[in-house]
Amino acid sequence: MPALDAALAMVHTGERSRTPRGACCLSVASSASGAHGSRRCPMAAQRGSWRAALLLVVSAALAAGAGLAHAGIVFQEPFDTDTASTAATVATYTNMTLQGAGTVVVGGGVLRMNGTPLTHSLVTATGYPGNLLITQLVGKNPGGGGSNVGLRVGANRIVFHPGYTAVPGAFRVEGPGGFGNTSMGFTPPGGVLNTMEVFVRGNIGQFLVAVPNYSNPEQVFAARFTNAGYQPGVDTIGPTRNAGSDDQGIFDDLIVNQITSPGPPTPWTNLVLASAPLHWYRLNESGSIAIDYGSGALDGVYRNGVVRGQAGIPFEGDLAARFDGVNDQVWLGGADLAGPWSAEFVLMHLGVEDAGSLLRSASGALRLDQWPSTGAAGFTRFGVADYRFTPDAVAALQQWVHLTFVADPANGIELYLNGVLAGTNPNYMPLPREFLGGADTANLLLDEVVLYDRRLTPQEILTHASGVGLPEPATLLLVGLGLPIIACRRRARG
Secondary structure (H helix, E strand, O other): OOOOOOOEEOOOOOOOOOOOOOOOOOOOOOOOOOOOOOOOOOOHHHHHHHHHHHHHHHHHHHOOOOOOOOEEEEEEEOOOOOOOOHHHHHHHOOOEEEEOOOEEEEEOOEEEEEOOOOEEEEEEOOOOOOEEEEEEEEEEEOOOOOOEEEEEEOOEEEEEOOOOOOOOOOEEEEOOOOEEEEOOOOOOOOOOOEEEEEEEEOOOOEEEEEEEEOOEEEEEEEEEEEOOOOOOOOOOEEEEEEOOOOOEEEEEEEEEEEEOOOOOOOHHHHHHHHOOOOEEEOOOOOOOEEOEOOOOOOOEEEEOOOEEEEEOOOOOOOEEEEEEOOOOEEEOOOOOEOOOEEEEEEEEEEEOOOOEEEEEOOOEEEEEEOOOOOOOOEEEEOOOEEEEOEOOOOOOEOOEEEEEEEEEOOOEEEEEEOOEEEEEEOOOOOEOOOEEEOOOEOEEEEEEEEEEOOOOOHHHHHHHHHHOOOOOHHHHHHHHOOHHHHHHHHHHHO
């Protein structure tokens, strides 16, 4: 994975806008698709393989053994017990330590930090090993001025300036791997508690920070940096304030979660882990950060109103994320991946869009709906062409499907629907890794996204599809073949 130290991603307006029906929403010089061959069902001969794969999955589930903890709270402080002085604060919160001076008290159910000019922090007495998801409510009163507030993690102060407009929010990271004041794309208001989330990868010292706009939660500032000297299990954590003025820092609900696995073992999770994914997004989070459970450490940030906590595929019993067909996205910030690759999705197609993207970057996109409003899957190289598969491959509406793209430069891209080859195209493009969804996102529920830096084998794909409990693939493909006609009728009547 390319270096992403100090890489920043800022949301601009968060405003939703749509391209008129029938208009092209992309700057593409030409449009091309493969020849439209007769629509055949290539799956009947593979039904025996499908059933055999399902038996293998059941066997794997029985052999899985004890469950793994997905996440566990290793530290939590709600700041609910009022104190009268700095000494009383430290005495009450015996598992926290004051760094610096000033007035640090708990009153009205929040931590309040005062004093100028100085920097002070109230941190845990110890560090915690592993990957940590840290959440904290943070603000200052009244806002504006030169003081900053945020979170200290070891040698790093991760801070911003509520109410500061000259460089909106003036977000910065002090310490190793950090950077100076940077616009957040919005000004966090003063006098309120803003949410800050930080995901720390203990083995490499990589930090991902997300701060939603209190006034418009669809806007989310994101920043990634690396402190190679971060010490898991040693570096302490807690609220921090620096006083260029005598604004009062206010903090609440510090929670440190240790993330230990993608979840309890199921047929699906066992199969994905055995295939050694580069990136794996389960999209079951409630906060702003989407964790990557693969080896590539490319965690993401939900933006533009992705609805979390939706019911996922029933067999797996997990949660999914709802993308609206407008501009919902998970920012990943990764470079395109050249060479062979595979991308598998567990999704429910909710409606045909002019151009519905699953993965997107500045150079191309994988499409659930290829432009213009075809309802057929495809891929686009911006400025080159819009490609579809031969025969057309369609994910039926309102049904859970397993969709897998498999690519290599020599053979182009294949598409598998519910474990069986559904279409091919001799053209190739690198795998986009900047956004899930994006400016022209598909309209769908997205439960699982798994990316690989190799070709999955047909048997792996078939077994993975069976691992999420889908029915035999012939049924869904036959239903899906009628989708373009239905979609065109609906638009004509529109």
